[in-house]
Amino acid sequence: MLSIKNLTASINGTPVLKGIDLELKAGEIHAIMGPNGSGKSTLGKVLVGHPAYEVTGGEVLYEGRNLFELEPDARARAGIFMGFQHPIEVPGVSNAAFLRLAYNKKAEAEGRDELDPLEFDDFIHEKIKLVAMKEEFLDRSLNEGFSGGEKKRNEILQMAVLEPKLAILDELDSGLDIDALRVLGDAVNKLQRPDRALLIITHFPRILEIIEPQFVHVLSGGRILKSAGKELAIELEERGYDWVLEEAAAGSQR
Amino acid sequence: MTLAVGSNLLADLLSGPRPAEWADLREEAEARLTERDLPTSSDEDWKYTDLKALAGMSFGPAPKVTVDISGHLLPEMVGTRQVFVNGHHAPHASCASAVPAGVRYFPMSHASEACHALGSIGNGAAKGLFEDLNTARFEDGAVILVPKNLKVALPLHLLFITKAEAPIAVFPRILVLLERGAELELVEEHLGEGPYLSCPVVEVHVAEGAVLRHERVQRESAEAYHLSTLKAEVGKGGQYHSRTLSFGARLSRQQPWVHLAEGAEASLDGLALLDGAQVADTHSFLHHAEPGASSHQLHKCIVDGKARAIFNGQIMVAKGAQGTDAQQQSRNLLLSETARVDTKPQLEIYADDVKCSHGAAVGQLDPEELFYLQSRGMNADDARNLLTYGFAADVLTHIPVASLRRALRQLVMARTQATSLGDLG
Numbered sequence: 001m002l003s004i005k006n007l008t009a010s011i012n013g014t015p016v017l018k019g020i021d022l023e024l025k026a027g028e029i030h031a032i033m034g035p036n037g038s039g040k041s042t043l044g045k046v047l048v049g050h051p052a053y054e055v056t057g058g059e060v061l062y063e064g065r066n067l068f069e070l071e072p073d074a075r076a077r078a079g080i081f082m083g084f085q086h087p088i089e090v091p092g093v094s095n096a097a098f099l100r101l102a103y104n105k106k107a108e109a110e111g112r113d114e115l116d117p118l119e120f121d122d123f124i125h126e127k128i129k130l131v132a133m134k135e136e137f138l139d140r141s142l143n144e145g146f147s148g149g150e151k152k153r154n155e156i157l158q159m160a161v162l163e164p165k166l167a168i169l170d171e172l173d174s175g176l177d178i179d180a181l182r183v184l185g186d187a188v189n190k191l192q193r194p195d196r197a198l199l200i201i202t203h204f205p206r207i208l209e210i211i212e213p214q215f216v217h218v219l220s221g222g223r224i225l226k227s228a229g230k231e232l233a234i235e236l237e238e239r240g241y242d243w244v245l246e247e248a249a250a251g252s253q254r
Numbered sequence: 255m256t257l258a259v260g261s262n263l264l265a266d267l268l269s270g271p272r273p274a275e276w277a278d279l280r281e282e283a284e285a286r287l288t289e290r291d292l293p294t295s296s297d298e299d300w301k302y303t304d305l306k307a308l309a310g311m312s313f314g315p316a317p318k319v320t321v322d323i324s325g326h327l328l329p330e331m332v333g334t335r336q337v338f339v340n341g342h343h344a345p346h347a348s349c350a351s352a353v354p355a356g357v358r359y360f361p362m363s364h365a366s367e368a369c370h371a372l373g374s375i376g377n378g379a380a381k382g383l384f385e386d387l388n389t390a391r392f393e394d395g396a397v398i399l400v401p402k403n404l405k406v407a408l409p410l411h412l413l414f415i416t417k418a419e420a421p422i423a424v425f426p427r428i429l430v431l432l433e434r435g436a437e438l439e440l441v442e443e444h445l446g447e448g449p450y451l452s453c454p455v456v457e458v459h460v461a462e463g464a465v466l467r468h469e470r471v472q473r474e475s476a477e478a479y480h481l482s483t484l485k486a487e488v489g490k491g492g493q494y495h496s497r498t499l500s501f502g503a504r505l506s507r508q509q510p511w512v513h514l515a516e517g518a519e520a521s522l523d524g525l526a527l528l529d530g531a532q533v534a535d536t537h538s539f540l541h542h543a544e545p546g547a548s549s550h551q552l553h554k555c556i557v558d559g560k561a562r563a564i565f566n567g568q569i570m571v572a573k574g575a576q577g578t579d580a581q582q583q584s585r586n587l588l589l590s591e592t593a594r595v596d597t598k599p600q601l602e603i604y605a606d607d608v609k610c611s612h613g614a615a616v617g618q619l620d621p622e623e624l625f626y627l628q629s630r631g632m633n634a635d636d637a638r639n640l641l642t643y644g645f646a647a648d649v650l651t652h653i654p655v656a657s658l659r660r661a662l663r664q665l666v667m668a669r670t671q672a673t674s675l676g677d678l679g
Binding site: 048090105106158 | 623625626628629630631643676
């Protein structure tokens, strides 16, 4: 589904990604872990086309197409979704209206029927149960005055509405208490299907106890230093990141 | 030379017969006017708001016309409306049958005995030139008296319609008196067609513990001048909440003056949506005269084309007004290279235990916000239009009259090219 080859990217001329290779197949769950400032979030943002980052080399194929030929909105309509670490607040636009607009843009692109406000009302009331969101959050302005946890809940609600093929979740666990993390983790699991892939970006392994990855990659200094199965997450929980960095440094000296 | 032109304008506006009622008030106002002249750009308060084109106009008498108001009725207020056309009360277009007993709600021409307070609100402040012009020449207007502890469930609708083929001048007048513990929601709306000058004066007295919510909608014609004065006195623990929404007029000026007694609360929000060569000016004065009062002011402008917005927000915290809480925000969105905003917050604080903040921002749409919407599948144009709509609609969110809120959202959608995005309710 997603094939990343020797991807390099920079922000304001400073290289952040220094040659990333990664393959994601449908049905797979991958976790990208690493210390702060390692380039984890950058990788996600580059994949969804954040304008602050410049792709300086390499290639990314999404379902066989060159990803970088698509504008960010076209990537979204093609089924790529990123749940952001810090979702933006948009005063004056109700959450429900925004969600409906996003749903209809995607439905239009896929040749499905758009939903009018009444139809959407029924649809969204089913979806908010999945993330245990209170109804009042639909009428409020998009993310305005939401707590960190409520914003994350809203991100997963958007994911449930848009049903992406490739979902990238950036630090879903930050700002969440353990109960909320459990609810949202379970929701993400319920949304996972054989034709979808999931990329979890996280600093802490605890989220991976709920959303269990088949593959764990350690990213540091803009490179993937180590890839293994989910047992690597457990090892990182016990030993931290330093040993991976040291191992990589020793490897490169050899 | 400009002085002479100005003098002609004032003389012209005062040339008609002086209405018989309130002779003393009118004489005083006229006496002050003989000493004054139309402000020019050398007057600090009018530095950015050029009245030259107005000074060059000459005004004829307002014709009596009939208008179709069916498009302006709002369901909650069908039975609580007073309509004024070209400065005169329009009895056939008005209907106050749903107004509860005890509330006095009359055209001024029918209720002069109830108007002893007229001209006395905000007597501590200097009278503005356009305020005096109104006092000298207003023909009619609305009087609203809500007795003690009566909470009026339905909002009242004042509709001022001006229809002119050649330039005319109208002087709408409103007096709102809320006795202790009374509560009222008032919608004041100005609209019209053709070239005209409208100089409304609104006087408000909110007694102890009373609450007035005041929505002010200005959608005058593209050729109109709208120069509005508001004076509000808010008693102990009283509340005055206003929202002024400026969409129309070639040039408009809002001049609210609000005086807060101990523990009173005020909000003074504003939105101006401008394009072409429109000018919208807000000069506000909030006086925290006594301790423990709070005020909140959010003023937003969206400026396109060669339009220009001016905001001058003065907040004065008097000596001894401890525990004052005053928050002011001026936020402006420029949509073109040639649009312009001049914003100036002015805090004067003479007490030491206060919580005051102000901020002013002028800019374009935030790229992070645009990207967020694009990442959800909206193309760049849709994302821009949605954010522009949201910037404006933010001020409308808390309008309590549902049909008015919907109508204004539609208006904002049309003006921000957001209509194609569907229902954003």
